Amino acid sequence: MEKSESKNNPENKSEIIINRKTPLSEVLKLGQVCSKCGHCCRHGSGCLARGDLKKIAEFLKMDEKEVEQRYLEAVEKFNTILFRPKLIREEGKPYGKCVFMKPDNSCSIQEAKPLQCKVGNCTEHGERLNLWFMLNYHLNENDPESVRQFAVYLKCGGKTLLGAELNDLIKDQEKLRKIITYKIFR
Numbered sequence: 001m002e003k004s005e006s007k008n009n010p011e012n013k014s015e016i017i018i019n020r021k022t023p024l025s026e027v028l029k030l031g032q033v034c035s036k037c038g039h040c041c042r043h044g045s046g047c048l049a050r051g052d053l054k055k056i057a058e059f060l061k062m063d064e065k066e067v068e069q070r071y072l073e074a075v076e077k078f079n080t081i082l083f084r085p086k087l088i089r090e091e092g093k094p095y096g097k098c099v100f101m102k103p104d105n106s107c108s109i110q111e112a113k114p115l116q117c118k119v120g121n122c123t124e125h126g127e128r129l130n131l132w133f134m135l136n137y138h139l140n141e142n143d144p145e146s147v148r149q150f151a152v153y154l155k156c157g158g159k160t161l162l163g164a165e166l167n168d169l170i171k172d173q174e175k176l177r178k179i180i181t182y183k184i185f186r
């Protein structure tokens with residue numbers, strides 16, 4: 001894989017580059033590394049994408065609506081709503097244990113777990129793998145509100161990957177200016 005660095009992204013010269021267009025197959029390979037300590041599942045859960053709801057429903061032998069109602073909660077980022085497994089929160093805490101985490105730290109839906117659980121991990125690539133997921137599944141360059149919220153995120157110091165600065169997403173600078181200034185509303 002290529003190597004380089006860029007302003008406003010967490011790449012390091014000596015590390016593998018993960019950009020927004022890195023194929024899912026590559027990302028999944030990097031995401032496989034996990035010692036199954038359960039730390040991440042004790043404090044959150046990963047978002048569903050690409051037909052995960054259907055896979056989970058088939059795995060649990062339930063219909064999709066029932067899975068949604070019993071086990072999932074919605075999260076919104078960059079004007080995109082995705083589902084993730086519910087978190088069992090202690091009172092007053094914003095984080096909690098994933099509803100599918102078993103007492104031995106394993107995942108009760110391992111074969112059908114959400115895409116973000118498959119691509120994210122805590123290795124040296126973990127941050128960029130999560131950025132890859134965010135840029136591919138939360139950010140929507142065809143939705144002006146999503147682009148505006150992403151612009152605010154970047155302005156506040158939010159990280160991105162190579163090829164996913166605002167100018168990369170919207171190459172027409174006049175259009176980008178109109179989106180940011182609400183001349184193009186939706």
Ligand code: SF4
Nearest residue numbers: 041045098101107117
């Ligand atoms: S679905 Fe499985 S892998 Fe994903 S957070 Fe829950 S327990 Fe962990």
Ligand code: SF4
Nearest residue numbers: 034035037038040122
């Ligand atoms: S990704 Fe990391 S924190 Fe999460 S279970 Fe695997 S080793 Fe533990």
